Amino acid sequence: MHITQQDYSNLTFSFLVKSDERSMLGILLRFSTPSQETKSLVMAPNEYMHRFGDMFLPCLRRTTSDWTVHETNLLMDGHTLTEISALCYGPDDLAEETNTQGYSALLGHISIKSQQKTKPFPPASSWVIEAHNIEIVPGDSGSRTLSCKLEWRLKHPEEDSVFTRYNVYAEKLISYRTRKVMEEPRSEKVFLGTAHIDAYYVSDMVVGPDVKKVRFVIQTWYEDGSWQELDTSPSVLVEAERLSSKLCCCGLI
Structure with missing residues (x-):
């Protein structure tokens, strides 16, 4: 990967991580200059600054769904980004007996984008x-499998809205009746897959006997790598109890 800083204003780097408390993951960035000088920086949380010294690049952390987003801003005029690597490490107070349990971390999406003003995402109601x-x-045992074809479109398409991909998530809802109201506690949103067109096929998704509805969430992505937050993304609710081979559920939740 070669990205020349001269072509951009300040850059924002971000990456997603899912890990346990004993497994840390940072991003190692390597840069070069026309005079063949090199520089390496490590994106990591502030509490690990002492480990990396002059290479340390602090980043902010926030949680979205069950992923942790690490984000930082960077300006390096005249440098070219030549390499991106994952850096795996553990906490400082990791006991030897704990270390034998192994390392477990997932690296999600990596985004590099200019800090120029980003076009806002269309609201879910659009x-x-x-x-x-x-x-x-x-x-078996009251479970079911759910299959369907999801399709989506903007009510009023905008010429300058260019979406490069859509992430599809499923959220299974369990309904139970209390004395006062019918409540629908939510489970976590589970990633199903990615679509590069305005459609996605869900095939034989297992639904437990206590699941009454499934909410499908469509997360849009712009070409600069920015994505819409899941909580503000459009979704549709599908009944999971009826037995039929030709049903259609249309709408917006």
Whole structure:
């Protein structure tokens, strides 16, 4: 990867990590100059500054869904980014017996974008999402499998809105009746896959006997690598109890 800083204003680097408390993951950035000088920087949380010395590049952390987003800003005029690597390490107080349990961390999306003002994402109400050809097939012990085709579109398409991909998530809702109201506690949003067109096929997704509905969330991405937060992304709710081979659920939740 070669990105020349001269072509941009300040850059924002971000990456997503999912890990346990004994498994840390940072990003190592290597730069070069026309005179062949090199420089390396490590993106890591502030509490690990002492480990990396002059290479340390502090980053802010925030949690979205079950991922932790690490983000920092950087200005290095005349430098070219030549390499991005993952750096795995553990906490300072890691006991030897704990270390034998192994290392477990997932690296998600890495984003590099200019700090120029980013076009806001269309609100969820701007989208129409439809679930076609819904098939619910009974399985063992009251479970079912759910299949359908998801399609989405903007109500009023904008010429300057260019989405490079869509991440699709599923959230299974369990309904139970209390004395006062019917409540729908939410489970975590589970990543299903990525679409590069305005459609996605869900095939034989297992639904437990206590799940009454499934909410499908469509997360949009711009070409600069920015993405819409899941909590503000458009979604559609699909009933998971009816047994039919030709159902259609249209709408926006």
